[in-house]
Amino acid sequence: MTGWLLAPVLVPLTAAALAALGRRSQLLQRGLAVASVAVVVAAGAALLTATTTGRIPVTALGGWPNRFAIVFAADPLAALLVTTTGVVALAVLGAAVGTAEDGHPFFHPLVLVFIAGVCGSFLTADLFNLFVFFEVALTASYVLATLAATRRQVRAGAVYIATNLAGSLLLVTGVAWTYAAAGTVNLADFAGGAGRLPAVAGAVLLVAFGVKAAAFPLGGWLAVTYPDLPRSIAALFGGLLTTVGVVALYRILALALHARLRTPLLAVATATIVVGALAALGRRAPDEILAFQVIAQVGFMILGAGLFGPAGLAAGVFFVVQDMVVKTAAFLSLGGARDVTGHDAGATLERARPVLAFAFFLVVLSFAGLPPTSGFVGKLLLIRAAFAGAQYAVAALALVGSLATLAALLRAWRITFTAPRQEAPEPSTGPGPRRMRIAGAAPAATLAVLALAVGMFPAGLAEHAQRSAAWLVAPDRYAAAVLE
């Protein structure tokens, strides 16, 4: 089991180094990238199976006793997220390879480092290690965000890097204060005893996670950065980047801080939903609408943490996992609409690219929380948990936000797919138009259909989400397993 536990970090990192060395051969790079991400999926599935037995795989590096070693632990939440990360990354790689967006010699190495950092941040049971894996993922993302080095990308990249660097410094300050006060950074040591993690350090950590998660009022960087990214990179960030911050928030909150922070978190979640949805309503460019929708979805993710309790956390975990898939599908399908090759001027994109249009339509339904998509189930569970906790105002505002989301995304849909295109088909460079069309649409459609399937048969994911929540609300169990 130790091998599977470390594979999601070590395999992509090793493959990244090999791909960087072998950057003359694109075939080698592509093979390494796809193979190592497939290993991540397999490892995630193996960990997920292992957690159903009621025990969690734990490994301590360096042979020290667990209390002093750097511990990796795969509770059901981590296993679920690693699996989803792998699936999402596979789809993104498929789109990038098929449409030849991976032309830069460091594209694959950077994507692999990013995935290793994301998986590491899910699996680690050590606060300082969490910071390190955040930095691994973020540093790769800084370079990916400015890889094309266009004027707009450099301008947006400066905002993105500066904001997240400030967040990282806050995070490491919080780690220093935690260590100074508690004498430990092992997450298990904070379990249940809210006194072990000092309130000031905890608050600083939560603000830092808020920056990474793009929660209101710290999420402005996301709306500036995302519209200028190439399709595959936007899809990768959209699916994974904000999730990392939200999941860290879930973990710290569940382990150490729950009671005191529920009300402020609910306020932040509701504000993020409403502000993100309303800001999207005021935008005209589809890319910008989608960027603000991502912020609104982050609000729903945090809502699960704010509601807490087994029901709230299970709803939150369900929402986070399905949202990773839906957001990636959103950026892939909207990005696919940018390639105007292979259809006549004057035709609508809906007719020229029915698969892409169908994928984006499913995404719109899921973002808005309409049946039969996975977003509907996620929001239903969240709203039900809110009613059960007598948070009626929060539930009402979340529903209003969903309505604004629907209106904004329908406009994005209309502008992109049903308005007649003026431009003539460009002479295609690189892959042929047919291959381009299939590669642009297939990964997006696969993910969208996956989200639809989860929405129609939600029992499997709901069961895993409940198991994750059961471990989150019983931090003593996690602590016992990690320190054993």
Place this chain on the structure above:
Amino acid sequence: MGTAIAVAALTGAGAYLVLQRGLVRIAIGFALVQHAVNLLLVVSGGRARRGVPVLEFERPPADPVGHAFALTAIVIGLATTLLLLALALLRARTHAADDVEDAP
């Protein structure tokens, strides 16, 4: 006390520079704040309560974990500072002046 003043001064100077418009200044500002945080990490091992390792035997030796944290943070800080400076260089090639433009 001396460490507290040093952390405050570094953070203050860094925050001032980060809020400037030039990207090189922002990079230097972040480097300063990073050094403040590194100091904080070293101190988190309890410098005041503990003695110098190897040379001093009366008090328990300094906690090495804080130093290990600081070493890791220094490496990460170096990488991010370099990245920001590289971005400044990119901008200098595509823009006339080193100035953060308003977001679109």
